[in-house]
Each structure stands twice: as structure tokens, then as C-alpha cells.
Amino acid sequence: xxxxxxxIIIIFAIIIALVTLxxxxxxxxxxxxxxxxxxxxVGMIIVVLFPDxxxxxxxxxxxxxxxxxxxxxxxxxxxxxxxxxxxxQQDQRNTLHRLARKLALMEASQTxxxxxxxx
Amino acid sequence: xxxxxxxxxxxxxxxxxxxxKVIRRVVSLAxxxxxxxxxxxxxxxxxxxxxxWAMGGGVHCIDHPINMGQGAALQxxxxxxxxLPVKYxxxxxxxxxxxxxDVAAMVEEIKKTKCDIVLGSRFRGKAVNMPHSKKIMLKxxxxxxxxxxxxxxxxxxxxxxxxxRKVAEELQITLPDMAHASxxxxxxxxxxxxxxxxxxxxxxxxxxxxxxxxxxxAINIGFDTLLRRITR
Numbered sequence: 437x438x439x440x441x442x443x444i445i446i447i448f449a450i451i452i453a454l455v456t457l458x459x460x461x462x463x464x465x466x467x468x469x470x471x472x473x474x475x476x477x478v479g480m481i482i483v484v485l486f487p488d489x490x491x492x493x494x495x496x497x498x499x500x501x502x503x504x505x506x507x508x509x510x511x512x513x514x515x516x517x518x519x520x521x522x523x524x525q526q527d528q529r530n531t532l533h534r535l536a537r538k539l540a541l542m543e544a545s546q547t548x549x550x551x552x553x554x555x
Numbered sequence: 556x557x558x559x560x561x562x563x564x565x566x567x568x569x570x571x572x573x574x575x576k577v578i579r580r581v582v583s584l585a586x587x588x589x590x591x592x593x594x595x596x597x598x599x600x601x602x603x604x605x606x607x608w609a610m611g612g613g614v615h616c617i618d619h620p621i622n623m624g625q626g627a628a629l630q631x632x633x634x635x636x637x638x639l640p641v642k643y644x645x646x647x648x649x650x651x652x653x654x655x656x657d658v659a660a661m662v663e664e665i666k667k668t669k670c671d672i673v674l675g676s677r678f679r680g681k682a683v684n685m686p687h688s689k690k691i692m693l694k695x696x697x698x699x700x701x702x703x704x705x706x707x708x709x710x711x712x713x714x715x716x717x718x719x720r721k722v723a724e725e726l727q728i729t730l731p732d733m734a735h736a737s738x739x740x741x742x743x744x745x746x747x748x749x750x751x752x753x754x755x756x757x758x759x760x761x762x763x764x765x766x767x768x769x770x771x772x773a774i775n776i777g778f779d780t781l782l783r784r785i786t787r
């Protein structure tokens with residue numbers, strides 16, 4: 437008794453796994469993200485096929501329903517994602533600023549020299 | 556302009572962002588006293604850059620291609636000044652709220668006490684026409700920064716600072732916006748610089764009040780400071 441939603445989610449999970457494994461990146465930090473995403477995809481398939489597992493897990497940690505546990509997990513992962521993104525953006529901004537500073541200093545050393553010479 | 560009064564051992568670093576109305580006055584006063592005046596135009600949207608250029612070759616001008624914030628502008632100015640033949644470096648606000656007499660006193664202080672950095676304090680000195688809300692905010696910032704850095708200061712967010720070459724060579728400001736004031740003090744604490752605080756006068760004009768940063772930004776600064784502690 438497979439429902440349409442189960443098929444949709446399973447296809448979606450397989451796509452996530454394939455895209456993740458297909459991306460060519462040799463960065464070690466990205467490797468961890470790959471592992472996590474593939475595990476997520478596998479987890480999605482298992483939970484979709486055996487929904488009772490979430491209920492059992494929920495009872496194990498003292499949460500009433502499996503759906504609630506999933507909601508909590510989603511919130512936590514969203515906050516982690518937002519924080520990670522924020523730090524990443526700051527990194528990018530610092531890089532951009534260093535680049536712009538170098539440019540400004542190079543330009544300044546040229547123009548300030550030529551202004552002095554032309555006086 | 557009497558030449559012998561022009562100081563050559565101190566570089567004045569002035570971050571400029573949309574100060575077209577006042578920058579010419581501040582720079583011309585600065586050039587009467589200091590040979591090395593460095594303006595960092597931080598991507599101003601007004602005519603600040605033209606106003607600085609109009610001052611002629613006496614002023615050193617650096618132009619950020621994009622707006623990067625006051626902390627970033629200070630860092631650029633400091634890196635530029637490192638190659639100049641100066642002993643001391645002074646950060647100075649462009650809006651005319653600082654006094655040159657105070658700079659002179661701070662340079663005297665750093666020479667006399669041989670400390671690494673001299674900080675200005677409006678709460679030891681005078682703050683003319685300071686709005687009450689600003690005062691409360693700054694006092695909170697002082698308490699917070701003293702707690703996080705372990706320093707003992709009476710004014711932690713004063714733009715007027717004089718420091719020696721050692722500090723200028725080592726300083727690496729990464730926080731672009733107003734949070735750089737806290738960041739500089741964190742560096743002072745971490746590197747165990749000898750510091751001194753002396754009274755200065757800050758005059759709040761209608762102009763400088765209109766330019767002041769918004770209160771809500773203090774929340775950003777506090778959050779960034781805490782996050783930095785966690786992630787480092």
C-alpha cells in the first residue's frame with residue numbers, strides 16, 4: 437500500500453542523493469555535507485516507508501508524536517542552517533573587503549603620487 | 556600657516572562617509588596642524604570625494620570602490636599610513652565632533668607614558684549637547700564592553716584614539732561597521748597593550764546627531780560580539 441506522497445518523497449530523496457554525489461568538489465568541508473545530505477536522503481526513504489519509526493523514536497526521547505519530533509528536528513536544523521549561512525556570508529564579506537581595500541590602496545598610491553608630482 | 560607648528564610624527568586617519576558638507580572644513584583645520592592627513596572615502600554617495608580632492612595634494616586620499624563600513628575604512632587608512640614616516644596614528648571622526656586640542660593632548664600622553672594606545676573618553680571629559688538616549692546607550696555599551704574585554708574604561712565607543720606603530724602594524728580590524736570599536740578593544744585586551752584613557756570633549760551638533768548611528772544597531776553589535784566569542 438504505497439501512496440502517491442510516498443512515491444513523490446522517495447523520488448525527491450533519490451534526486452537529493454544523486455545531485456549530492458554528482459557534484460564534483462574535493463573540499464573536505466563539503467565532503468561532510470555530502471555525507472550528511474546522503475544520510476538525510478536515506479533517512480527520508482526509511483521514514484516514508486515505515487512511518488511508525490518516527491513515533492517509536494519520539495517515545496524514546498519523550499516526545500508525544502513522531503510528527504512533533506520531526507517538527508522539532510526541522511526547527512533545529514533550520515536554525516543551524518541560518519547560523520552557518522550567516523557565518524559564511526561574513527567570510528565572503530571579509531574576502532570582498534580585503535580585495536576592495538587592496539584595490540583602493542593600489543589606486544591611492546598611484547594617484548597620490550601623481551598629484552604630488554604635478555604640483 | 557606657520558610651518559613649524561605642523562606636526563610630522565602623527566598620521567591623522569579620517570574615515571569619510573557622506574560628509575560632503577563638513578569634510579572640507581575638518582580637513583583644512585587638520586592640515587594646519589598635521590602633515591599627514593589621510594581621508595578614506597568609504598563609497599560616499601554625496602560629493603565627499605570631490606571635496607577631498609579639492610583640498611589639493613596635501614591630503615592623502617583613498618577611495619573605497621564600495622561602501623564597507625567605518626571599521627573597514629579605518630583599517631584601510633591604517634594600512635596606508637604604515638608606510639608613512641610617522642610614529643603615531645590617530646583615528647579621527649569626519650563630522651567635526653572631535654577637537655584637535657584633544658589629539659595634541661593624547662599624543663603628549665602617549666609620548667609621556669610610553670603606552671601603546673591612548674583612548675579618548677567623553678565621560679571623563681565633556682560631552683556637549685549629548686542626547687539622553689545616546690548617553691544611556693553608550694553607558695550600556697561601556698558596561699558590556701568592559702565585561703567582555705576585561706578592560707576598565709569609561710568610554711568604549713569613542714572615535715578618537717592615538718596609538719603607536721606597534722599597534723598600527725598589528726591591528727587587523729575585520730568588523731566593518733560600528734562594531735569595530737568593541738573589536739579594537741578586544742584586540743587591546745588580547746594583545747595586552749598598555750592603554751591609557753584621557754578626557755576629551757565631544758561636541759554634538761545638529762549635524763553630528765543626524766549622522767549618529769541608530770540605536771537598534773547596538774543589538775547587532777552585541778549579537779556579533781557574542782557570536783564571535785562562541786565561534787572563535
